[in-house]
Amino acid sequence: MLRTRLRDFIVTKDDWIFAVADYCHEDGIRSILRYVPDPQGTRGTGKKYRKMDFDDAFIFMRKARPEWVSDVHIVPWDSVKEILAPDKRLPQITEKNEKVKAIVKSLEKHVPLENMGVTGSLLPGLEIGSSDIDFIVYGSSWFTARDIIRREKQKKNPITEISDDMWQDIYKKRRPDISFDEFLLHEIRKGNRGMVGGTYFDLLYVRDWKDIEPCLRGTDAGNKTIEATVTNADFAFDSPAIYKIDHPEISYVLSYTHTYAGQALVGERIEARGMVEIVGNVKRLIVGTTREPKGEWIRSLTLLDGK
Structure with missing residues (x-):
């Protein structure tokens, strides 16, 4: 039986790639379209893909699959070809990516490998040089990982604090309805963002299977x-x-x-x-x-x- 959860990716029979949006999948997989095959695309080493931003994804889906469009995109289970699970694909990503390997090495003494994963563009292998790292830790191990990352940032090698310019970029991207100073005060306390080898990463929380409840x-x-x-x-x-x-x-x-x-x-x-x-x-x-x-x-x- 297929099952999926937040931050997994799914590949449809059309080779469209969606990011799973939450845990509620009674009538189909609630997700957001992220990548579509495109010969002129800039993602991928073999088959080329085009990345879709949020608005473009909805424009595309309203034309191509209007029946799948709701507040998110509802992908029928029988249209799914493959589920890309961040925890299952972590070993092969770590083998190829030294920066991900550095994060894993920092955590592995206290966080089980099976509780870690990588999502975002790295998950389907469609990253580019400027791609961030979306690193997942599942369940309560996330809090242990967050504390380790805080300590590692104090050592400043290879994990470091976020630069002032990067914080400004994050604020502009999020566009919250609070001031930058207020945003920064809250964010620095959270301790779940950092830089590794000059690349920005997020430490993302996803529930253990046992913690997922009916929506x-x-x-x-x-x-x-x-x-x-x-x-x-x-x-x-x-x-x-x-x-x-x-x-x-x-x-x-x-x-x-x-x-x-x-x-x-x-x-x-x-x-x-x-x-x-x-x-x-x-x-x-x-x-x-x-x-x-x-x-x-x-x-x-x-x-x-x-x-």
């Missing part, structure tokens, strides 16, 4: 700004990031934008603005209802007050 759908109940105390942040670096909170109306905050993953710790007071969604008898706040959300955010008031 819940809700109904929109309008926008709201709340203040609350975080009571649980076990999945704060997941996608969506989840923050359980102590609030008289809202049970938890979900963030679908990577910018607000890991934004607050347990016990911290947060301010969050997003869309209220009702699921059964529970209300939750959704942050990141569009790809570059405006008028939506999560900020740690505790962190900001202590700066």
Whole structure:
């Protein structure tokens, strides 16, 4: 039986390559088109591929497979030719890529190899010289890996801190609805980004299979700004990031934008603005209802007050 999870890639019978978007795949695989075959493409050493940005992917899919288009792209199971799993392909990627090997070597004493993986353009072998490294650690081992990366950055070889110019580039790419100084304050504390051999990398969280739960759908109940105390942040670096909170109306905050993953710790007071969604008898706040959300955010008031 085929199964897939967040940050896997799938290859369809048309050789289209999609990035899996979440864990909810009852009616098909929820994903985003990333690469399509193109003789004029710049990716790949044999068969050439063209990389699709988010908007172009939706334009392409509305013409080519409109029935697959929803809030993401829903790929029918019977259209899947292959699943590219980051953990399964890590050994061959490590063999070819010295920078990935350096990250693995830093982690392997304390993080099992089977709990690591690489996604992004490296996963299907379509990287170019300027490609970043999207490094995955599965489940609770992620927190161990994050602490190791923090220590390795202090040694400054081969893993180093992100340069000021790179932080500016990341901020411009994310386009969050908070100031650069506020963005940087939160990001530096997270500790899950770095440079290896001059290449930027992200340490990405993905759930263990045992932690994946049935997905819940809700109904929109309008926008709201709340203040609350975080009571649980076990999945704060997941996608969506989840923050359980102590609030008289809202049970938890979900963030679908990577910018607000890991934004607050347990016990911290947060301010969050997003869309209220009702699921059964529970209300939750959704942050990141569009790809570059405006008028939506999560900020740690505790962190900001202590700066």
